[in-house]
Amino acid sequence: MTHLPIFMDIKGRQVLVVGGGELAARKVEMILKAEGRVRLVADSLCLALEELVDLKAVEHHARAFDADDLVGCLLVFVATDDEELCKRVAKQATEADILVNVVDQFDLCTFIMPAIVNRSPVMVAVSTGGEAPILSRVVKSQLETFLPTGLGLLADFAGASRDRVKAAIPDGSLRLRFWENFIHGPIAEYVLAGQSEAAGNLLDETLTKASRDQGVESQGEVYLVGAGPGDPDLLTFRAMRLMQQADVVLHDRLVPAEILDLVRRDAERVFVGKRRGDHAMRQEEIGQLMIRLAKEGKRVLRLKSGDPFVFGRGGEEIDALSSEGIHFQVVPGVTAANGCASYAGIPLTHRDHAQSCIFITGHAKDDKLDLDWDKLIRPSQTLVVYMGLYSLPMLCEKLIGHGADANTPAAVVDNGTRKNQQVITAPLGELADAVAKAEFLGPAVVIVGSVVTLRERLSWFK
Ligand SMILES: C[S@@+](CC[C@H](N)C(=O)[O-])C[C@H]1O[C@@H](n2cnc3c(N)ncnc32)[C@H](O)[C@@H]1O
DSSP: OOSOOOOOOOTTOEEEEEOOSHHHHHHHHHHHHTTOEEEEEOSSOOHHHHHHHHTTOSEEEOSOOOGGGGTTEEEEEEOOSOHHHHHHHHHHHHHTTOEEEETTOGGGOSSOOOEEEEETTEEEEEOOTTSOHHHHHHHHHHHHHHSOTTHHHHHHHHHHHHHHHHHHOOSHHHHHHHHHHHHHSHHHHHHHTTOHHHHHHHHHHHHHHHHHHSOOOOOOEEEEEEOBSSOGGGSOHHHHHHHHHOSEEEEOTTSOHHHHTTSOTTSEEEEOOEETTEESSOHHHHHHHHHHHHHTTOEEEEEESBOTTSSSOHHHHHHHHHHTTOEEEEEOOOOHHHHHHHHHTOOSOBTTTBSEEEEEEOOOBTTBOOOOHHHHSOTTEEEEEESOSTTHHHHHHHHHHTTOOTTOEEEEEESTTSTTOEEEEEEHHHHHHHHHHHTOOSOEEEEESGGGGGHHHHOOOO
């Protein structure tokens, strides 16, 4: 280990900053956040520092550095291009046993600054011991993506609840189990989602139960998560986080293997998918299974393609959970219409083409399509059809039969956002034949409207 990692309490302590530019301003802001007192020595100041001086947030000396500036200081930061000055301040601070950091001059530093992920009061500091600061920044940005933004709220909530938890669960090992369940359970999820009232109510309920039974039950919950249309990069941060903490995942046929691979390795995987006329599990059975697993205390990830609330029956699934009092949360996903349109270079709305867009299902019942055709065929409107690949000939015929121009631009996007994405564009009257020749297997969406012509210029995904 090249450096000792410590977090220093500088509240009310004097810190010297030499330099008046942007880099110095960043150091000053950080010191003020940690409630230190700033003595700033610089002839001229950047705008940000001028404002802080005007607000009397710092003590400013508009002159050259003097050895007396070090008196009473706990730390020194030097942020200036003047090499001689850097060396002189570093030497004098070191001789006076004051820790010094010179920006971008590792050899002159007696302490270095880590890259930080700030979820105050939770702080993560990353350092490469001065060897590769860029690597620290890469690690930091990776941490930023998977540490929830509400982590600080969670720490505050846990801190504020500590005494009550101790009173309700005096036994140390039971209390430890409570905290483990807390961090991975619905109370923490409520806090992270900003629902502090729901979190408080559930904590009250849990503590009342715990002090009555002197036991700590782990509570199960369900995460209804949209996995998007296929490209794993389109998952939300929250989806990724919940995928890491689930005990069991119930997934559909359309969720690709690359996304399933991102679920916690030891989570149990249950395929509940559907294909035309072949249901691995009926809808009610899926609901019953989720309820049973959650009641067993499991964290159940219900992973659905696209967005769970767009032709995904997500509403029905959580309705079943709600009537059983199971805690759940819903994480939206990129729906196929949005994903396919973006990756095909077809804006769904565009000032010169369409001011509205409607999503419909083209799923035929008893070989019939029962749709409100007149509403679908309107000028300045884009129509997106889900589950319309097999009914495409009937769909095109009916649209034209109800007055749509056979020359209306149209497209079918097959396996949108995935590596094997294919797009066919054709006038509405010729689309079904073109798609039949291409032998698409789906999943696919149909897009109808003049926005489709924009693909000629806006196509980007190869
Ligand atoms: C049962 S619906 C589920 C929709 C999903 N909940 C959503 O928001 O995208 C299945 C239909 O979504 C569309 N779909 C899903 N993923 C797709 C993809 N990657 N490319 C094209 N269409 C897709 C197809 O129309 C497919 O038949």
